[in-house]
Amino acid sequence: MKKIGIIGSGVVARSLGNGFLKHGYEVMLGTRNVAKLDDWLAKAEGKAHVGSFTDAAKFGKMVVLAVKGNVAANAIEEAGPQNLQWKNVIDTTNPIANAAPENGVLKFFTNLDESLMEQLQLRFPEIHFVKSFSCVGNAYMVDPPFAEQPSMFICGNNDDAKKKVHNLLVEFGWAVEDMGKATAARAIEPLCMLWCIPGMQHGKWNNAFRLIRH
Numbered sequence: 001m002k003k004i005g006i007i008g009s010g011v012v013a014r015s016l017g018n019g020f021l022k023h024g025y026e027v028m029l030g031t032r033n034v035a036k037l038d039d040w041l042a043k044a045e046g047k048a049h050v051g052s053f054t055d056a057a058k059f060g061k062m063v064v065l066a067v068k069g070n071v072a073a074n075a076i077e078e079a080g081p082q083n084l085q086w087k088n089v090i091d092t093t094n095p096i097a098n099a100a101p102e103n104g105v106l107k108f109f110t111n112l113d114e115s116l117m118e119q120l121q122l123r124f125p126e127i128h129f130v131k132s133f134s135c136v137g138n139a140y141m142v143d144p145p146f147a148e149q150p151s152m153f154i155c156g157n158n159d160d161a162k163k164k165v166h167n168l169l170v171e172f173g174w175a176v177e178d179m180g181k182a183t184a185a186r187a188i189e190p191l192c193m194l195w196c197i198p199g200m201q202h203g204k205w206n207n208a209f210r211l212i213r214h
Contacts, residue, residue, distance in 0.1 A: 003062075006030060007056050007066065013029055014029070021046040023171060024046070026049075028055060069094050069109075084124070088164055090133065091117050092133040106192065121157065128156065129182065141172070149210070153177050154179065155188060
């Protein structure tokens, strides 16, 4: 059985948890408040578990980081970097600031010269981060129901880690676009801003990106 640990218990963590269960994975969601996930655990089909951040980090052969960007580093520290050493960690986070959006455009606490993923990779060099799931809403992360196959942009410094995440994304119904090293997160993370504008301005959240080549 393929084991996935998810650090986080919000809507992204729960949506991905359901998706992994649907595709035959054994899943543990990590949370600071186990009781918060009672309903999710009761409704989840398959092999679902709940534990601490540390439990989820230890449990997963692959781990998903699904927390708010401003607490991402703290969540890894709480999970124990030693429990994630040399593991492939899917980084779903975006550096969304607490400030209100401006004309539907989110504000970030990073700049275009350094992404949140780069900050995490620098701080935790023995973790194989792969940026993914950061440019689409949680409702469309698994088996996206669009007329055309959407693109998922990924990046990371470890090629083997990206290959494994690539295979997972194909299983989940995505066309995968590998943008290269972690530096590319400087371009991928701001796609979250673009994705949110139709929702912020017009209440339309049912969109995704597709890269078209000639």
